Amino acid sequence: MTLDRASREPLSEQLFAAFAARIETGLFPAGARLPTTREVAGALAVNRGSVQAAYRRLRDEGFASTRVGSGTVVRADARRPKRFDASELVSRRASAIPAAAPPPVSAPMIADFSRLTPDERFFPLERFTQTLTEAWSRRPELWQYAPPLGLDELRVEISRRLAESGVTRSPEEILVTSGAQQGLDLVFRTFTDARDPVAMESPSYPGALALARFAGVEIVPMPMTPDGPDVTGLRGRRVKVVYVMPERQNPTGVTATEEKRREILEAAIDAGALVIEDGYEEPESGLTPLAARAPEQVVWLGTLSKDLVPGFRIGWLAAPRPVVERLALVKRTADFQTPLPLQAAIASFLRAGLDREARRARASEVETRRKEMSGARGRHLPDLSWRGGRAARSSG
Amino acid sequence: MSGRRVAEAAAARGVAVSAGADFDPEGEDRGALRLSVSRVERESIERGVALLAEAVRETRARASVLESAPVV
Structure with missing residues (x-):
């Protein structure tokens, strides 16, 4: 006192x-x-x-x-005329984060079309458990602090995976993060100051928008077209970061065309911007990722949250070494490291191909649901226009 | 038409959808929804979409009364 x-x-x-x-x-x-x-x-x-x-x-x-x-x-009934109210202290940055969406469902849940996460019924649970146990049993080093970029064996697996998508990155050019969300947060913290221009698709992933608002950057919108984002807003200006999802963009479901991919990169190069390519699902289109076209300009964000186990919060980013090392410093400041036993587990999942197995197990069910959905839309909502694949979108 | 109002009207019927506003950089209430099939039960899709259609009709009717103007 x-x-x-x-x-x-x-x-x-x-x-x-x-x-x-x-x-x-x-x-x-x-x-x-x-x-x-x-x-x-x-x-x-x-x-x-x-x-x-x-x-x-x-x-x-x-x-x-x-x-x-x-x-x-x-007194037990001590008057509390002006109770301490922490909400008055909330920072402007934090106030910029919107409340959780979608609206709460008040009636008994009949159909949940709101979530974009894998259905756990298709997790190969037995193999998971077995692999998990093998991955972290009798390895006391996993209970220690980690090497700065993450567990070597996981970065080796990620490097292999990326090579299959045409992205050449050595394990030293990969940083393990707590989900792709942390990867994007690290990029914003490392490469932007408040009011710096950041180009984002419009509409875009709410988690990315929330991070951009939290960082206080100026969002330069790139309106989505059926071919991908319209980048004309970037012409003739400097932009720090361009954030895109070229493969099955969330929420439109649009996969950027070959021409669009070139346009995005050319616009980013002219604007002097670092490109963040969010590969939230493994590429299916066969089109070359941006990270394989302009390796010096692009940070690849990866995750298994959409294909395997969202609860594990394991993601990664791949970028040129100086970029990765800079991001690693910020990551260390944020949370030291992503839990090592989980990194070991994901390394084993990847080595055993469990993510692809889980995906295959789901594929036919998802396809059936998609057909069912498209039929139901036609019957009940024929006057709305619909777009996309897994993430369909209406406008009207 | 307000995607958010449709999402709220759908939620009141036990159907969860994401409103376009959640995906808009300005938070603008787009006339759009996102529907995902990654978690929905196959058997409940038909019923869910029928209830969503009800929510759309209700929102439209209410909007045209309130604004007494045609809504897109």
Whole structure:
């Protein structure tokens, strides 16, 4: 408790306010005995009369009561005229993050079309469990702090996976992150300051939009067309980061065409921007990823959240070494490391091809649902226009 | 038509969909929804879409009364 002796506010008022705030916040709970006025006067080197005046006001305003023999005690029904309200302290950055969506379902759930995560019924659970146990049993080093880029064996597997998509990155050019979401957060923190221009598809993934708002960057929208994002808004200006999902864009489901991919890269090169290619699902189109076309310009974001186990929060980014090392510094500052046992598990999942197995197990069911959906849309909502594959979108 | 109102009307019928506004950089209430089949039960798709259609009709009717103007 500190008092401002230079203040024009009387010491008794200051003492009252300090005690009242401690009672309001619960630091001094109901029933707690306050120190005697003599103790307070001694500890704070103030006139005892000031302390007595403060205690009188605590009693008058219902914060405390005095009984002979038990001293001054916080009342159970202590008035809380202006309870401490943490929401008044929330930063502008945090206030920019929108509330959770979609709207809560009030009736019994009949159909959930809102989530874009794998159905756990298609997880090969037995093989998962077996692989998990093998991956982290008898390996005490997994309970330690990690090498800065993540577990070597996982980065080797990721490097192999990327090569299959045409992206050449050595394990030293890969950083393991806590989901692709952290990868994008690291890019924003490392390469942008507040009000820096960042180009994003419009509409785009809400998780990415929330990060951009949190970072306080200026979003330069690239309206989605049936071929991919329209990049004309980037012409003739400098932009720091261009964030795109060329493969089955979320939410439109659009896969950027060959021409569009070239346009995106040319616009980014002219704008001097780092490109973030979000490969949230493994590429299926057979078109060359941006990261394979302009390796110096592109950061690849990867995850298994959409294909395997969202709850594991394992993702990665692949970029030129100086970029990865810079991001790794920021990652270390943010959370030191992504849990090693989970990294080991994902390395084994990838080695065993469990993600592809899980995907294959789901594929025919998802295809059936898609057909069912398209039929139902035609029957019930024929006047709305629909787009996309897995993530369909209506407008109208 | 407000995607958000449709999503709310659908939620009241037990059907969860994402509103276009959640995906808009400005948070603008787009006349759009995102429907995903990754979690929905195959057997409930028909019923779910029928209820969604109800939500769309209700939102349209309400919008045209409130705004007494045609809505896109």
